[in-house]
Amino acid sequence: MTYQVAVAGGGPVGLWLAAELRRCGITVVVVETRTERDTRSRALTVHPRTIETFASRGVHQPFTSEGVSLPGGHFGGLDTRLDFRRLPSPFPHTLALPQERTEALLEQQALELGATILRGHEVTGLSEEPDGVRVHIQAPDGPRTVEVSYVVGCDGVRSTVREAAGIDYPGTDSTVLGWLGDLVLDEPPAPGHSRFGPDGILMAVPMPGGLHRLVGTVPRDITTDWPGELTLDELRENVVALAGTDFGMRDPVWLSRFGNATRLAAQYRHGRVFLAGDAAHQHFPAGGVGMNVGIQDAGNLAWKLAATLNGWAPGTLLDTYHAERHPVGVNLTETSRAQVALMTAFSPEGRSLRDLFSRLIGALPDLNDQLAAQVSSLAVAYPPPAPDAHQLTGTRAGDLxxxxxxxxxxxxxxxxxxxxxxxxxxxxxxxxxxxxxxxxxxxxxxxxxxxxxxxxxxxxxxxxxxxxxxxxxxxxxxxxxxxxxxxxxxxxxxxxx
Known part of the structure; x- marks a missing residue:
């Protein structure tokens, strides 16, 4: 079978991109190295704009029925949480939903719409030509080549597509580590529990299936050295030191460390090659925004590729992908860095800054609303094509x-x-x-x-x-x-x- 678009990476970003392309009648193949979905859920939070995106295709109900609805989110782990209930959206809340379930639901959509998903296949390189791209793939039975019109790299921070296209990925290396554990808590804290002090930060998030995610960092995690894999004993030691209890933790399904390495692709497009999601931007997972921004990348790109391939769009349309989404990536990485600074402000001066900022969020509803809209992606607005355009131009249209x-x-x-x-x-x-x-x-x-x-x-x-x-x-x-x-x-x- 011939395909018009190849997508490298079968995570949430690549799967949503494939489904959107199929809704436009575009033939698409998704190339995924994993033979089956990863049960470890790096992403847990589904933000309001992502739910709106799903609702605009009539596919949001499985997510809202399975996810745990939470009335807000955090900014930098501050004591005063952002109140999403004030947002101008039919979905003024976040959903706690493991990435494995998000992927399963998106994969089901893509397959039902007619996308081809090749699991256990790996993109090894590209050969770009004036009228198309040859995608080199290592399949279980040997190498093969697929010829397509466009390629999209949704293949993560170590993107083969980005490297093959010669796109720079500048940024900074990790200086702070975080840790997380998805496990059973026999004595769980109240939803939205968080604790910050000179000895570290801890947050607890309820998950479907009777699990909780414990996530945090302690002063010794401000390091460039990798201390090895996280163990249950270390997690328990950290949590007890921060909360005075281990909440009856047992039966972990995933223990992990992560860092604050921050990078942004210099170009989101290089000829017939595009980047989306983690292939385009890497950052500390503060506020659970990464997957959501990636899905918005895919939503911006998919219809533009389809309109170009279907012949009704002007030739300049594809240039607007980088012009519109790269500034979003800049904002994402800057905001992530700012949150890391707040989450690791363990000194007396740092704690005073946190207290001041936290009080301001509680006292100034407009500040709450601005940060909540930014974190949730509801505030994203694209540059208008002309300086005299109406102020609505480029903004998100609400559910009128x-x-x-x-x-x-x-x-x-x-x-x-x-x-x-x-x-x-x-x-x-x-x-x-x-x-x-x-x-x-x-x-x-x-x-x-x-x-x-x-x-x-x-x-x-x-x-x-x-x-x-x-x-x-x-x-x-x-x-x-x-x-x-x-x-x-x-x-x-x-x-x-």
């Missing part, structure tokens, strides 16, 4: 409640989004509006009005929503002819005639 003039039932925006096309929201309430004559491949129209529009949507008469849920254009002109002209100009940058 819509009246449908062509149906008896109301609906919400997420239910209307599709991976294979833009959505034109005609909010004039006029089904005969000339906007409807601006037909294009990769464009659908919905006519209706917004129930109780958010303040930023006041006066909007039409909006163009990208497949990933970001606003490509918004128009508030009261004159129909001017509105049509503005939209025509916008479509010239997003669609071929």
């Amino acid at each position: 409640a819509l009246d449908d003039t062509n149906a008896l039932d109301d609906t919400n925006l997420f239910a209307l989004l599709r991976a294979d096309s833009y959505l034109l929201l005609d909010l004039t309430g006029n089904p005969d509006q000339p906007l409807h004559h601006l037909t294009r491949p990769g464009l659908r129209v919905h006519t209706g009005t917004v129930h109780a529009p958010p303040a930023e949507w006041a006066g909007i008469r039409a909006a163009l929503i990208r497949p990933d849920g970001h606003v490509a254009w918004a128009g508030a002109d009261s004159h129909d002819a001017a509105l049509v002209n503005d939209l025509t100009a916008a479509l010239a940058t997003t669609h071929r005639e």
Whole structure:
């Protein structure tokens, strides 16, 4: 079988990318070195924007039904936790869900949609040509080559794809270690338990299946030396020193150490080769954001690859992947470093800084909201194409409640989004509006009005929503002819005639 896209790496990022491509009719093969899913769950937290992304494809319910809902998250392990319940989202919470289950659900989707997943296969190199890429693979029965139009490296911090493409991965080596244990606690603490002091930091997170994750660091972990694998005895010693009890810990399913090495790919695109997830950015896992940012990478890239391959996008569209997602990676690595500084501020001066910052989060709701929106990726906004664009342009569109003039039932925006096309929201309430004559491949129209529009949507008469849920254009002109002209100009940058 021939494929249009090859994805190296069958973790959550690669699997979501493959599923999105298949929703657009693109043939895709996922090459994964593991013969079966890893039962150790590096990622545990599913953030609100990721749940929204799943909801925009109607596949969020298995995640929300299995995950443990938590009302917020932490920033730097501060005593005052971020309150996600204030977020403008239908999912104002995080989900504690082991990565193994996230992968299983995403793999099921990708397979049902027709993706090919080659387990026990390894990408060993690439040969890029003007009209495609030859992907060299080591299969169980020997080497083979697959010819595709594009390759995406979702193959982690040691990415073979990144190395083969010659993309630099600058950054800093690890100077701080953290540790974690997924295990049974006979006497568990309350949900959201955390403890910080001169002797270290400890956090406890409930997991499905009766498990808890204990994660933390102690002063001796501020080191460049690797002390060997974490043992249950060392974990117990650390936890007792920090909490005064081991919470009745037993039956560990995973013990691990991790570091704060921080790197960011210099380019997210090199010709026909792209990077997403950990292949593009490495950082300390503070706040559980890594997998979520990677899934957003995949969501940004998939529809652009599909629109290009399906022929309705302008040739410059693929350039916007690096332009939009690399700044997100910069923000991710900077925020991660800032959280490491707070989590290891064991000195008296450091503890005073933490106390001050913690009090400010509790006293200033706007600060809570800004940090929560940043951690959850709800605050991500892409640069508008023109300086005079409406302020909504580039921002995430919330799940607007819509009246449908062509149906008896109301609906919400997420239910209307599709991976294979833009959505034109005609909010004039006029089904005969000339906007409807601006037909294009990769464009659908919905006519209706917004129930109780958010303040930023006041006066909007039409909006163009990208497949990933970001606003490509918004128009508030009261004159129909001017509105049509503005939209025509916008479509010239997003669609071929």
